[in-house]
Amino acid sequence: MTMKDAALAYLAQGRSVVPVTPGKKHPPLLRWEEFQKRLPTEAEVVEWWTQTPEANIALITGQVSGISVVDIDGDEGKESFLHNLQGSMPQSLVHHTPRGAHMILKYNPALRQTAGVLPGIDIRNDGGYIIAPPSVVDGKEYTVFRDRELVALSGIPAGLNGKMPQALEGGSPKWVAQLLENGSHQGQRNDETARLVGFFHSRNVPKDIIEAQLLEFAAKCTPPFSRRELQQTIESITRYQQRAFEEQITDPPAFRQDGDDYVFDWEKHLVQVRLVELWHQRDGLSARLEINTSRPGIPSRVHGPVNWKLHSTSGRDTLARYLAKRIDIDWPSILEDTVRLATRTYEEREPAVLLSEVSAQETGYVMHPLLREGEPTIIFGDGGSGKSYISLATAMAVQTGQALLPFAPPIPQGVLYLDWESSASTHRVRMERLALGVDMIDALPGIAYLRCNLSLAEHLRQIKALISKYGIGCVIIDSAAAASGGEPEKAEVALRFFNSLRTLKTTSLIVAHTTKDASQGKPFGSSFWHNEARATFEVIRQQDEEASDIDIGLYNRKANDDKLLMPIGLKLRFTKSTTWFEKMDLTEAAPQLTSQLPDSLRIEQYLLEEKRATGKVIAEALSLTTDSVRVTLNRQKGKRFIKWEDGSNQWSLLSRA
Numbered sequence: 001m002t003m004k005d006a007a008l009a010y011l012a013q014g015r016s017v018v019p020v021t022p023g024k025k026h027p028p029l030l031r032w033e034e035f036q037k038r039l040p041t042e043a044e045v046v047e048w049w050t051q052t053p054e055a056n057i058a059l060i061t062g063q064v065s066g067i068s069v070v071d072i073d074g075d076e077g078k079e080s081f082l083h084n085l086q087g088s089m090p091q092s093l094v095h096h097t098p099r100g101a102h103m104i105l106k107y108n109p110a111l112r113q114t115a116g117v118l119p120g121i122d123i124r125n126d127g128g129y130i131i132a133p134p135s136v137v138d139g140k141e142y143t144v145f146r147d148r149e150l151v152a153l154s155g156i157p158a159g160l161n162g163k164m165p166q167a168l169e170g171g172s173p174k175w176v177a178q179l180l181e182n183g184s185h186q187g188q189r190n191d192e193t194a195r196l197v198g199f200f201h202s203r204n205v206p207k208d209i210i211e212a213q214l215l216e217f218a219a220k221c222t223p224p225f226s227r228r229e230l231q232q233t234i235e236s237i238t239r240y241q242q243r244a245f246e247e248q249i250t251d252p253p254a255f256r257q258d259g260d261d262y263v264f265d266w267e268k269h270l271v272q273v274r275l276v277e278l279w280h281q282r283d284g285l286s287a288r289l290e291i292n293t294s295r296p297g298i299p300s301r302v303h304g305p306v307n308w309k310l311h312s313t314s315g316r317d318t319l320a321r322y323l324a325k326r327i328d329i330d331w332p333s334i335l336e337d338t339v340r341l342a343t344r345t346y347e348e349r350e351p352a353v354l355l356s357e358v359s360a361q362e363t364g365y366v367m368h369p370l371l372r373e374g375e376p377t378i379i380f381g382d383g384g385s386g387k388s389y390i391s392l393a394t395a396m397a398v399q400t401g402q403a404l405l406p407f408a409p410p411i412p413q414g415v416l417y418l419d420w421e422s423s424a425s426t427h428r429v430r431m432e433r434l435a436l437g438v439d440m441i442d443a444l445p446g447i448a449y450l451r452c453n454l455s456l457a458e459h460l461r462q463i464k465a466l467i468s469k470y471g472i473g474c475v476i477i478d479s480a481a482a483a484s485g486g487e488p489e490k491a492e493v494a495l496r497f498f499n500s501l502r503t504l505k506t507t508s509l510i511v512a513h514t515t516k517d518a519s520q521g522k523p524f525g526s527s528f529w530h531n532e533a534r535a536t537f538e539v540i541r542q543q544d545e546e547a548s549d550i551d552i553g554l555y556n557r558k559a560n561d562d563k564l565l566m567p568i569g570l571k572l573r574f575t576k577s578t579t580w581f582e583k584m585d586l587t588e589a590a591p592q593l594t595s596q597l598p599d600s601l602r603i604e605q606y607l608l609e610e611k612r613a614t615g616k617v618i619a620e621a622l623s624l625t626t627d628s629v630r631v632t633l634n635r636q637k638g639k640r641f642i643k644w645e646d647g648s649n650q651w652s653l654l655s656r657a
C-alpha cells in the first residue's frame with residue numbers, strides 16, 4: 001500500500017490527515033492548524049501525496065478525528081504503563097512505533113494534551129498529532145500492532161489526569177492526614193498501615209496508586225516500611241476486601257494478620273475479634289478465640305481465650321447470646337462475618353495470580369552484595385571462620401543503615417537474629433565491640449534476638465509474631481543445620497526448612513557449615529541447601545599464629561539471575577575493646593585465600609610481578625594445570641593478555657606490552 005492509499009483509507013475512517021517530511025516525524029509539509037478543525041477533502045489528500053509520494057502520514061488527534069492517544073515512549077514509558085496503567089486501560093487499537101506504542105482510544109475531552117503525564121508517557125489529544133503506519137522514521141517503520149475497534153475509557157485512570165485520585169483530594173478523615181504527615185511507630189505501624197490501605201481501597205483507588213501515595217508515609221514509619229513490605233500489605237488488604245465483596249459483606253471489619261493470628265476490628269462497635277492458631281479438624285476450622293473492646297467503662301477483655309469451633313452453628317448461637325449480656329450489639333452478624341471471612345482467608349492462603357498483572361519490578365538489594373530483598377542468602381565455611389561476626393555486622397548494618405562492612409550502605413529495616421549456636425550475652429559483647437569499632441557510640445542497634453531450641457518450622461508462630469511486633473524485614477539464621485530440625489544431608493529436611501522460611505516473607509541471611517575436608521563450593525548437607533538459596537558465599541579464613549587479625553575471603557559460589565561476583569577480601573581486626581572489618585586485596589593475601597581466586601586474576605597478578613612467562617611456567621608457579629592456563633590465556637588474548645611473537649611462547653599483560 002502506498003502512502004497516498006493509506007492516507008485516503010484514514011480519511012475514509014473519519015481521520016484528519018496531513019503530510020509530514022519523508023523519513024521524519026516533523027515538520028508537516030503545510031500549515032496544519034486548519035485541519036485541527038476540519039477534515040481535508042479527498043482531492044487535497046490526493047494532491048499532497050502526488051506532490052510528495054513518500055511523505056509520512058500524521059493523524060490529527062482530538063475531536064476532529066474522534067481519537068485520543070496515549071503515547072508510550074521507550075523502556076521508561078513501558079515501565080510507567082506496567083506499573084501505573086496496566087489493568088485500568090481498555091483493549092483498543094494499538095500501533096507500534098520505533099520506540100514504543102500508540103494506544104488509540106475514542107475521543108475523550110477529559111484527557112488533556114500533556115507531555116510527560118507519567119515518565120515516558122504523553123497524551124495526544126486536541127491540538128496534537130501522531131505519525132501513523134505505514135510511515136517510516138529514520139529507516140524504522142510504524143505498524144499496526146493490535147488491529148481492534150476503538151474503545152472509550154470508562155473513567156480517567158488517576159495516572160493520566162495529572163491529579164491525585166479523587167479519594168485523596170480532600171474530605172478524608174483527620175486520622176488519614178495525620179498518618180500521612182507523621183508516619184507510624186513500632187507496635188502500631190502494621191495496624192495503621194493496614195488501616196490506610198483499607199481506607200484508600202474502599203474508595204476504589206487502584207493498588208499502584210495506593211503504593212505511590214504511601215511510599216513517603218512508609219519511609220516516615222519507625223522502623224521504616226520497605227517497599228516490598230508495603231506491597232505485601234497492600235496485596236493482603238486489597239485481597240481481603242475483595243473476599244468481603246464476594247461474600248456480600250457490606251460493612252466488613254478492618255483486618256490484619258498478626259503473625260499467624262487473624263485480627264478483625266469493628267471500629268464502629270469498638271470491638272476486636274482475634275483468632276489464634278487456626279487449625280483444621282474433620283468438622284471444620286477451630287481457633288483460640290479472644291474478644292476485646294475499647295469501650296469506656298467496660299473491661300477490655302470481653303471473652304477468652306477459649307477454643308472455638310467456627311463452623312458449629314449451635315456453638316455460635318450460644319456464644320452470641322452470652323456476648324449480648326456483656327455488650328448489646330449485633331453479635332450474630334459479627335460472628336457470622338468473622339467465620340465467613342476467616343474461612344476464605346485461611347483456605348486461600350496464597351491465591352493464584354495472573355502474571356500479566358504482577359509488578360515486573362526487579363528485586364533490589366537490602367545490602368549489596370550479600371542480601372537481595374525478600375530472598376535467602378547462605379554464607380558457609382569452617383567453624384571459626386568469622387561467619388557469625390559477618391552475620392552480626394550485617395544485622396547491625398541493616399538495623400541502622402550504617403555500613404559496618406566494606407559494602408554499600410544498606411537499606412535500614414528491622415532485623416531479627418535467630419540463634420541456635422550461641423547466647424544473647426555473647427552477641428551483646430560482640431555487638432558492643434563492633435559498635436565501638438565504627439564509633440557507633442550514641443546507641444546500640446535495637447536488633448530483636450531469639451534464642452532457639454526447636455526447629456525453624458516449630459518456632460514459626462513465635463517468629464511471625466516477632467516479625468509483626470517489631471516490623472522485621474530481615475532475618476538472620478545462625479545456623480542452618482541446627483535450625484533444620486533433622487539431618488542436613490536429607491533432601492526433605494532442607495526442603496522443609498526452606499518451605500518454612502518462605503512463609504516468613506522476609507530477606508534472610510543463613511549461616512551454614514562445611515566439612516573440613518573440602519566444601520566443593522557448597523554448604524554441608526543436601527544439594528538443596530545450595531539450590532534453594534538465591535545466592536551463596538563461602539567464607540575462608542587465614543590467620544597467622546602470632547597475629548590477632550583474621551584475613552577472610554568471601555567467595556560467591558552461586559548467584560541466581562546475576563553473574564558471579566569477584567571474590568571479596570575482608571580483614572577482621574581486634575583490639576582490647578573493639579572489633580571492625582576492613583576491605584583487603586586478596587591478591588596480596590596468603591596462599592590459602594589467593595588459591596581460591598579465578599585463574600585469570602591469579603595469572604594477571606603473577607604476570608604483574610614476573611613481567612613475562614610461558615604457560616607452563618605460570619601453571620607450575622600457581623599449581624594449575626597447563627591446559628587450564630592455556631585456555632584462560634587464549635580466551636583473554638588481546639583483551640587482557642598478549643603472546644610474544646618472538647618464538648619464546650611467553651605471555652605478558654597487554655597493558656605492560
